[in-house]
């Protein structure tokens with residue numbers, strides 16, 4: 001079989017870290033993958049130069065993953081149609097709010113038989129309710145779409161610190177193909193079939209991470225944060241029962257579940273946001289700009305998406321932590337009341 005060509009759709013903090021892995025891995029497996037990896041990059045000017053030009057000349061994404069050299073076979077392309085045309089494998093790694101628009105541009109330009117994977121941690125709300133991003137990609141582009149989620153803080157992965165991740169794929173062949181593309185000695189991949197639960201975990205942990213940050217902001221310690229992680233996990237399992245029936249309990253014990261909760265609740269950007277919301281009066285947008293300098297917090301948007309579904313279904317009482325995080329982000333609840341929400345959690349009744 002001819003080597004497969006790969007296109008990465010996205011080039012932020014995680015997009016660049018995964019591009020480093022893929023760029024090296026395709027070189028190690030020339031029979032399986034084409035050497036050139038195309039990476040769609042949303043164009044912007046950094047220090048008077050185009051970011052694509054910086055990446056293609058200096059081989060570093062100075063804005064989103066500074067200090068990390070990218071392999072020279074990763075080529076940044078500002079036109080998503082040019083980037084995806086002819087690709088056999090599409091790796092989606094954009095902040096979730098941009099996915100629909102980018103897919104609309106790609107529609108009609110996808111190679112027949114191409115397969116996709118989503119590394120995006122979020123949901124979309126459509127007329128039909130809450131939707132998984134991988135389902136949107138599959139519907140829009142007519143491709144199979146697997147997912148990859150895990151305890152994977154981008155900087156640590158880019159610095160080659162050991163971690164695990166979970167690929168969820170309904171077919172073994174696609175799961176294995178993407179495992180071959182991304183696995184390294186420091187980035188270990190488990191493949192499971194329960195893809196929807198894997199993806200749901202990746203999205204919901206962003207909300208719990210804000211809760212962990214709120215605990216830091218109100219100066220509570222590790223016991224309280226552990227309670228947030230545990231109660232968050234309970235709400236994630238409950239959310240699966242309500243919205244994604246058939247979830248397997250074991251999936252929550254993969255890297256995409258408990259491990260990502262632990263990592264994000266200690267070291268993630270959404271945790272930082274939770275603390276900042278307590279410590280300052282600024283809006284989420286102002287905090288995003290100030291703290292992340294162009295990167296994106298996914299948690300507030302996911303909290304809003306989740307709570308709009310819970311309200312519609314009359315389920316808010318069963319998910320007090322998700323609801324409280326959303327209200328605190330919306331500035332309609334005093335963060336000091338977060339603890340009473342934990343104290344009165346239905347898991348204690």
Ligand SMILES: NC(=O)c1ccc[n+]([C@@H]2O[C@H](COP(=O)([O-])OP(=O)(O)OC[C@H]3O[C@@H](n4cnc5c(N)ncnc54)[C@H](O)[C@@H]3O)[C@@H](O)[C@H]2O)c1
Pocket residue numbers: 010011012013014015016041042043064093094095096098102119120121122152153154155294295296297298
């Ligand atoms: N950063 C991490 O540690 C990490 C780890 C695992 C998963 N994730 C997930 O990966 C996804 C992508 O996150 P990230 O960290 O790579 O991105 P990021 O937070 O660095 O986001 C910035 C990216 O968005 C792009 N962008 C801005 N405006 C755009 C537009 N209008 N259209 C298209 N793109 C636009 C920017 O060019 C940049 O590439 C998210 O769902 C995130 O939850 C992130």
Ligand SMILES: O=P(O)(O)OC[C@H](O)CO
Pocket residue numbers: 121150151152153154206209260263264267268269270271297298
């Ligand atoms: O920095 P966060 O909070 O977006 O989390 C990053 C990753 O999802 C951690 O696995």
